[in-house]
Amino acid sequence: MATQHSRAAARLMNAPAVFVLLVWMLIPLCMTIYFSFMDYRPLRGVADCCVGFENYERFVTSSSFLSSVGTTLLMVGGILAITVIGGVLLALLLDQPIWGQGIVRILVIAPFFVMPTVSALVWKNMFMNPVNGLFAYLWKFFGATPIDWLSELPLFSIIWIVSWQWLPFATLILLTAVQSLSSEQLEAAEMDGASALSRFYYIILPHLGRAITVVILIQTIFLLSIFAEIFVTTNGAFGTRTLTYLVYQRVLESQNIGLGSAGGILAVILANIVAIFLMRIVGKNLDN
Amino acid sequence: MGRITLDKVAKSFGEVNVIPPLDLTIEDGEFVVFVGPSGCGKSTLLRLIAGLEDVSGGQIRIDKVDATHTPPAKRGLAMVFQSYALYPHMSVRKNIAFPMKMANVPQAEQDKRIDYAAKVLNLSDYLDRRPGQLSGGQRQRVAIGRAIVREPAAFLFDEPLSNLDAALRVNMRLEISELHNNLKTTMIYVTHDQVEAMTMADKIVVLQAGVIEQVGSPLELYQTPRNLFVAGFIGSPKMNFFKGADAAGHDAATIGVRPEHLTVSTTEGLWKGTVGVAEHLGSDTFLYVHPETADTVEDTITVRVDGEMALRHGDTVWLTPQDGKTHRFDGAGLRIG
Numbered sequence: 354m355a356t357q358h359s360r361a362a363a364r365l366m367n368a369p370a371v372f373v374l375l376v377w378m379l380i381p382l383c384m385t386i387y388f389s390f391m392d393y394r395p396l397r398g399v400a401d402c403c404v405g406f407e408n409y410e411r412f413v414t415s416s417s418f419l420s421s422v423g424t425t426l427l428m429v430g431g432i433l434a435i436t437v438i439g440g441v442l443l444a445l446l447l448d449q450p451i452w453g454q455g456i457v458r459i460l461v462i463a464p465f466f467v468m469p470t471v472s473a474l475v476w477k478n479m480f481m482n483p484v485n486g487l488f489a490y491l492w493k494f495f496g497a498t499p500i501d502w503l504s505e506l507p508l509f510s511i512i513w514i515v516s517w518q519w520l521p522f523a524t525l526i527l528l529t530a531v532q533s534l535s536s537e538q539l540e541a542a543e544m545d546g547a548s549a550l551s552r553f554y555y556i557i558l559p560h561l562g563r564a565i566t567v568v569i570l571i572q573t574i575f576l577l578s579i580f581a582e583i584f585v586t587t588n589g590a591f592g593t594r595t596l597t598y599l600v601y602q603r604v605l606e607s608q609n610i611g612l613g614s615a616g617g618i619l620a621v622i623l624a625n626i627v628a629i630f631l632m633r634i635v636g637k638n639l640d641n
Numbered sequence: 642m643g644r645i646t647l648d649k650v651a652k653s654f655g656e657v658n659v660i661p662p663l664d665l666t667i668e669d670g671e672f673v674v675f676v677g678p679s680g681c682g683k684s685t686l687l688r689l690i691a692g693l694e695d696v697s698g699g700q701i702r703i704d705k706v707d708a709t710h711t712p713p714a715k716r717g718l719a720m721v722f723q724s725y726a727l728y729p730h731m732s733v734r735k736n737i738a739f740p741m742k743m744a745n746v747p748q749a750e751q752d753k754r755i756d757y758a759a760k761v762l763n764l765s766d767y768l769d770r771r772p773g774q775l776s777g778g779q780r781q782r783v784a785i786g787r788a789i790v791r792e793p794a795a796f797l798f799d800e801p802l803s804n805l806d807a808a809l810r811v812n813m814r815l816e817i818s819e820l821h822n823n824l825k826t827t828m829i830y831v832t833h834d835q836v837e838a839m840t841m842a843d844k845i846v847v848l849q850a851g852v853i854e855q856v857g858s859p860l861e862l863y864q865t866p867r868n869l870f871v872a873g874f875i876g877s878p879k880m881n882f883f884k885g886a887d888a889a890g891h892d893a894a895t896i897g898v899r900p901e902h903l904t905v906s907t908t909e910g911l912w913k914g915t916v917g918v919a920e921h922l923g924s925d926t927f928l929y930v931h932p933e934t935a936d937t938v939e940d941t942i943t944v945r946v947d948g949e950m951a952l953r954h955g956d957t958v959w960l961t962p963q964d965g966k967t968h969r970f971d972g973a974g975l976r977i978g
């Protein structure tokens with residue numbers, strides 16, 4: 354887009370798309386903001402306008418708010434830790450020349466194509482079920498009492514299920530990064546007397562820095578809105594109620610749209626704070 | 642100390658036999674250059690010595706100790722790669738310090754050696770920069786610095802100058818030669834640049850398809866090439882070869898005359914021809930003469946004449962080889978006499 358003319362034309366042609374996107378995004382956002390200042394409970398026929406910040410106050414001061422924020426952070430952090438560490442290890446493994454490399458790589462990526470609801474149900478019923486689950490059989494085989502995963506270790510179970518879904522994504526991005534490392538650098542380090550562990554720490558890990566930040570950034574954005582996995586497994590019980598889930602409960606279970614909308618807006622603000630924070634780190638990591 | 646002995650060292654990649662069994666001795670303090678056409682196994686041989694590839698057979702001894710299965714780090718050799726292979730996220734100082742850090746050298750000693758290397762290589766002003774902020778020549782010097790601080794038994798260079806421009810290459814060539822004079826450490830240097838090989842080497846090893854064709858000092862190779870391949874490979878421009886009656890007159894299957902050993906005359910001589918292209922370099926002129934009477938292997942005879950000589954395209958010339966400068970080869974391509 355070199356000339357002034359072509360730049361103007363480009364803007365003109367982009368305009369409809371930008372407009373649609375804006376409308377698409379802005380209308381729901383504005384309506385949510387509007388609702389959040391209303392006392393709006395349709396089943397009771399209440400729709401009073403303009404109660405000020407009452408909804409926000411109620412949402413924030415309720416005991417579930419802080420615990421849900423904590424749960425969200427714990428869940429996102431846990432999943433990030435597992436996927437990044439697991440992703441790095443898997444990427445290094447998949448980079449080795451092995452027989453049937455193509456098929457193995459496709460298999461590793463497969464979980465990413467399974468819908469969240471389906472994968473959560475499969476894990477819940479086929480693996481984690483305390484009576485019929487595979488884990489239960491495994492535990493019994495070794496003479497141990499089967500664990501009722503979803504009620505005894507609910508948060509960990511959900512973290513595990515979601516990590517399973519996102520591990521392929523992290524692996525894929527990190528694998529391309531591993532493959533772009535020049536072998537001469539590793540050979541130079543080897544000649545310089547670096548052990549395999551030092552080579553990993555001093556050469557490979559810094560090289561993966563960018564890819565890791567990208568993985569963390571993208572995953573965080575998606576993980577903050579985990580819903581299906583919680584919905585079909587614990588229904589938000591046993592301390593697995595994240596902020597997203599709390600909003601859902603306020604709107605649909607308590608039928609309080611005003612309160613839920615206030616929560617939604619708060620979630621948007623919190624997510625933006627996290628995003629800005631992450632962008633800073635990424636920006637620092639990307640320019641060198 | 643750095644005396645390296647290769648004893649029947651061979652290497653094959655699967656079915657492909659890249660280096661048939663080969664013997665070579667590199668004396669302590671020698672500057673040895675491996676030359677040969679692309680794909681002849683120079684890098685492979687260097688990587689075998691470095692330990693980055695496993696040998697398929699034979700033995701590598703460094704200072705009389707069998708090092709065939711010693712891991713690269715334990716061989717006490719330092720390598721400078723063609724792509725420099727600097728660590729991009731570390732400063733120049735950290736790059737140079739890396740091998741010492743891996744060897745747990747005390748900090749004071751590290752600083753001393755870094756300062757020394759930086760001084761020798763003119764890097765003092767750049768120590769806190771990242772490799773990405775350096776020019777090609779500076780990066781090359783950092784790579785050499787990283788090798789120097791290890792105080793290795795021998796340096797291995799794999800075409801270290803091929804990414805540099807011509808002027809810088811001349812500079813770095815001198816710097817590396819100077820470094821060798823100062824350190825007196827064994828250096829093995831891979832290149833396919835004639836000039837680098839001739840000017841830097843104490844000993845040149847000419848390779849073809851993994852086989853050593855000749856080992857000797859630059860002048861030995863220039864004056865008494867052992868066979869046709871070496872004769873054609875060493876020297877620039879290439880040696881002219883004559884066959885048939887011209888060679889038979891010398892009791893040989895092929896004779897060779899270097900471009901600088903042909904006398905040019907516009908009136909009389911042994912072979913008559915017309916000048917095709919004339920390359921004027923200033924100091925010298927290279928004439929590519931299309932022969933009329935000579936039985937040459939190639940289409941043209943290359944002649945090197947004085948830059949002052951006023952010969953142009955289309956001129957008729959007579960060429961005569963200078964006395965005692967004719968190389969004779971038998972039917973198998975080996976040197977006679």
Ligand SMILES: Nc1ncnc2c1ncn2[C@@H]1O[C@H](COP(=O)(O)OP(=O)(O)OP(=O)(O)O)[C@@H](O)[C@H]1O
Nearest residue numbers: 654657659677678679680681682683684685686833
């Ligand atoms: N890892 C490998 N697997 C199979 N063949 C290889 C491998 N590495 C090198 N070769 C082959 O070995 C031969 C020698 O390669 P090498 O890199 O030593 O050549 P070279 O003399 O350094 O050439 P150049 O001057 O182009 O660098 C080549 O024919 C190459 O195809």
Ligand SMILES: [Mg+2]
Nearest residue numbers: 683684685799
């Ligand atoms: Mg090579």
